[in-house]
Amino acid sequence: MKLSTLALSLGAILLLSGCSHKEVYKPENVKGEWRTAGHLSSSISQTADSAALLDNGRLLTAKGEKNIKIPEEYRLINATDTWIIAESPENNLVLFPADGSDAKVTFELKRQIAAANIQDDTVAILFTNNEMALYSLESKKLLFKESANAPIAVDSRIANPYFLKELVLFLTLDGKIVIVNSATKQVLRSVVVSSEEYFNNVTYMNVIDNNLVVSTNNAVLALSQKEAREKYEIRNIAYASDGIWLTTKQGEIIALTPTLQFKAKKKFPFAHFVGLSVQNDRVYALEQEGYMIAITKNLLAYDVYDVDMDNDNKIFLGDGRFYFDDRYIDIK
Template sequence: MKSIIFAIFAVALFTACSGKKYYEPEETSNNIELNKKSMSSSIKSMNRVGATLNDNEIITKQGVSQIKLPEGFEFINFTENGEVIATNYIDKILIGENERVVSDVVVAASKQGDKLALLYSNNSVELIDESSSKTLFKEYSTISLANDTRIANPVFMGSLVLFPTLNGKVIIVSLVTNEAVRNVAVDPDNEFNNVINLEVEKDSETLIIASPNKLISVSVREISSKDYELRDVIVKNGYVYVATVDGHIIKLNTKLEELAKRKYKYAKFHALAYSDSLYAVESQGFLINISDDFMSDTVYEFSFDNEKRLIAIDNKIYFDSDYITLP
């Protein structure tokens, strides 16, 4: 009887494993120079705009920095002057070389001039005048117990500051009156609905907002939205590019009208990057380069451990303790 049960279990296990589907390109190319370099250590933590290494050095849009954070702090953003903002996820944030005690755990932050915008783990937001240490605005939202780890930072936009929240909305606050002038509901219904992308496309002056399941654009004239299960989203050269859970790579304009789309069967994308054209990192060890008109693509073999952290910033892809620069 035991042997029969074991046989049934083995068959079931084999069937389950053999039922898994993986992306398999028809052909790959080796005709790419990735300029691979090593970092001082592996990636410990990361967000939308950078990462912290195990030895406390950081990665930002400027590349690998030799700045070392104090023990216990992790990078979350940088100021308009290039100063690093970091949090100890307890009771302090670091701005440049200055530590500041805060009232709760900071998970996202931005600074412009003397104005410091904070998002706390309890889903409250706060605007502080650093010169006087005065709280100019504070608002509490419903506590979110389940969050995507890609938490967007607040964004300063002219006379406004935009606070992404952990429960699927954006609070827009006037820097003139220090009052909320509008709330944008991004994705209030899903379990994982914190804002993972919040940025302004400067040419069209359009705000692009994303949660794990929703994409929204807000301009002076209109608000548009699309439902996608998102793996990643980037805004480049007036276009919005998304990678979805079901293996699509899509090019949209800032009104979120789909301009082009490509399907990669069974693909699981880790990140999107952009050099002269779009690149997508696929979990089985492939780097897909899509032409700007989306009419063709080239698939390259790209060896990395998909169980370890990977982040793409502009034309660089950082993974484990290495990084590459895309041509």
């Protein structure tokens, strides 16, 4: 079973077993309508943290729609400046050139893939059983592998391996960062982000000014000269040079310093946030019922706008844009 299918199936069971009368967010004041800025050539069918696929097979990146097509039956994993990384129906890793040429590369793995990334000749793969591996792009030979505890259930948002100079950071399905030296092929360190039993995979990672921020659904970790860790029930997270903002399952927006010191909190009763972005002096939180909350970074003042969207839309966050269905809105 695919990881995303497993997560969705378990999520459906939990929803069905809960209360049938769902409370939804209803703002007291709506300033106006947040107008659609533009349309895509087709609706979004798949999303990953770095890109999305449209129903017509075209690729959508943070910078906009690209004239590159991926077969409909393939699963999008990642997109870099050089390669579009996907999984075939046969569970092979397939690399499509980002320039749109036909020189694709296939790794015949016949194994279910959770996440992957590539830098130069090194291909980093995280399998669904939580095994980590490095392959050579040129020879396709296995260079390194490391086993880990297989997960019971995961969130469908899975962070891809991250390259930091000669280091490869594997963001595991059981809430850890495993740091591997790509030259020596040795594990240098393993850092626990959180240790929950279910849905504990790493869903987010970013590095700014040598400060590494990583989160699962249950905790956020900041790692620089010191290690800081805080527990929150996280829905979304955004990290900028001047702070970290996250939304929680309790309908909160929380502001933290880059090293996780608490700064402020604002609660929006029953809000279910599906996207979060920081632009200039504002934090933009997209709410499932079709509202955009534009709040100051200190969380002291905000406006709420109507957004024309369905609450089952697939959301992709681009460069100053929220994409959903077959359109997008600008937040710059």
